[in-house]
Amino acid sequence: MPFITRRSLLAFAAAFPAASMFPIRSYGNTGVPSSQLLSSEEVSKLFIRFAEERRMPPELGRWLGNKSIQEISPYKVFDNVWCVGICWVSAYAIRTKDGVILIDTLHEPFVDKLLSNLREVGIDLSEIKYVLMTHGHFDHVGGAWRLRELLPHARFGMSARGWAEAKGHEKERNGFRMPPADLILKDGDKIALGETIVTVLETPGHTWGTCSYLYDVRDGDEMHRAVTIGGQGLNAMDDLKQLEAYIGSMRRLGDPALGIDVDLTAHPFSTGQTEKIPAIRAHRHGEPHPLVDRNAYLERLERLIAGAERYRRQGARA
Numbered sequence: 001m002p003f004i005t006r007r008s009l010l011a012f013a014a015a016f017p018a019a020s021m022f023p024i025r026s027y028g029n030t031g032v033p034s035s036q037l038l039s040s041e042e043v044s045k046l047f048i049r050f051a052e053e054r055r056m057p058p059e060l061g062r063w064l065g066n067k068s069i070q071e072i073s074p075y076k077v078f079d080n081v082w083c084v085g086i087c088w089v090s091a092y093a094i095r096t097k098d099g100v101i102l103i104d105t106l107h108e109p110f111v112d113k114l115l116s117n118l119r120e121v122g123i124d125l126s127e128i129k130y131v132l133m134t135h136g137h138f139d140h141v142g143g144a145w146r147l148r149e150l151l152p153h154a155r156f157g158m159s160a161r162g163w164a165e166a167k168g169h170e171k172e173r174n175g176f177r178m179p180p181a182d183l184i185l186k187d188g189d190k191i192a193l194g195e196t197i198v199t200v201l202e203t204p205g206h207t208w209g210t211c212s213y214l215y216d217v218r219d220g221d222e223m224h225r226a227v228t229i230g231g232q233g234l235n236a237m238d239d240l241k242q243l244e245a246y247i248g249s250m251r252r253l254g255d256p257a258l259g260i261d262v263d264l265t266a267h268p269f270s271t272g273q274t275e276k277i278p279a280i281r282a283h284r285h286g287e288p289h290p291l292v293d294r295n296a297y298l299e300r301l302e303r304l305i306a307g308a309e310r311y312r313r314q315g316a317r318a
Contacts, residue, residue: 038063040269043088064088070110074117075281077264077291078217080196081226084117086110087274089139090266092228093118094215096194099129103213103228104266107142107176114143115150125150129193132185132200133158134230134266135210136166138176148179157183157191159202161209185211203253205246206231212253217262220285224292226262229253232270232304240312247308254301261294271300 038046038059046060063069070086077083077092085091085106091114094101100123106114118125128151133141136158144156144166156179158166163181170178187202199214210230217226232250237243253260268274279290 037069040272040274043269067109067113071113072277074121075277076121077280078219078224078226078262078289080218081264082117082121082123083264084114084121084123085268086113088267088269090228090264090268091117092264093121093123093128094196094198095123096196098194100127101130101132101191101193101196101198101215102128102147103132104134104140105131105143105147107139111143111146126153128154130154130183130191130198131156132191132198132211132213133162133166134212134228135159135207136162136164136169137207137231137236138169140230140266141166141178142176145177145179155183157185159186159209159211160184161204162207162211163209165207165209201227201252203230203249205242205249206233207236208242208245210249212249214258214260217264219283219289219292224262224289225259226264227253227258227260228264228266230266234308234311237311243308243312247305247312250301250305250308254298260297262289262291263293263297263300264291 043060043063046057046063049057050060070088072087074082074084080095082093082095083090084093084102085104089106090104091106092103094103105111115125118128131144131147131151131154133144133156135141141158147154148156158181160181163178163184166178170176185200185202187200189200191198191200196215201212201214203210203212207230212227212229214225214227217224234243234246237246252258263271265271265273273291276290283289
């Protein structure tokens with residue numbers, strides 16, 4: 001029996017923030033019934049239920065599949081970073097003087113929305129030089145096949161295990177097709193484009209092949225250190241060894257030497273970024289940025305570690 005099935009409720013509880021952290025339904029979509037508009041808290045609870053019952057709650061399925069909800073407009077997160085993803089899963093475009101680095105590819109049927117979001121913020125596909133993928137799950141790499149055809153000169157990067165995991169997921173229920181492995185990323189690699197350097201951190205745990213990416217973001221005259229963490233859910237745990245790797249990765253991500261004070265999450269509902277979109281769009285230079293908060297970032301890591309350690313104790317006794 002897979003390790004995840006023993007304590008799946010604890011796993012998902014550890015993976016997502018505590019209840020009552022976010023306001024309810026602080027975003028909306030014209031024409032969508034209010035019963036289908038879910039807050040970050042509500043989405044997190046439904047994923048917990050999904051794990052516990054091992055079947056998709058109908059309201060979560062409707063939310064995930066509703067294009068009117070998922071297809072949000074792109075928004076500038078920092079002067080050099082745009083969020084071009086959808087409501088439940090992110091993709092980030094980092095602008096440099098020599099081109100664009102794209103983090104993650106979304107998945108079908110939302111790749112067309114990714115393409116239109118890029119066009120909306122003035123990014124031509126020819127400007128994209130790198131596509132850096134966090135890990136091999138369909139929601140993060142499901143668009144790679146189409147993008148590979150549209151971006152013949154871009155480099156597509158992921159860890160060696162990430163490429164292998166993505167290939168292994170092709171025949172699952174959320175089946176997708178992967179292009180051949182291209183750029184094999186390793187811990188400590190630096191992807192340089194223009195004035196930007198993206199540092200690769202291998203952060204195994206969510207999957208063995210998960211990578212996270214460190215890069216600088218600009219807010220007027222201020223610079224901050226951002227991270228896009230490849231995965232913080234425990235929904236793909238196979239054994240205690242992988243859980244130990246997860247805990248080690250979360251601890252590493254809190255290392256003061258990394259200097260991270262911006263959490264550009266791969267899943268906006270996991271940090272409440274969805275509810276912060278209006279404040280991000282309204283932000284002006286010289287004002288506190290809604291996403292610059294090292295203390296909140298560290299506190300979230302500590303909650304994740306504590307939850308994973310509880311899960312480890314349960315698994316050790318099972």
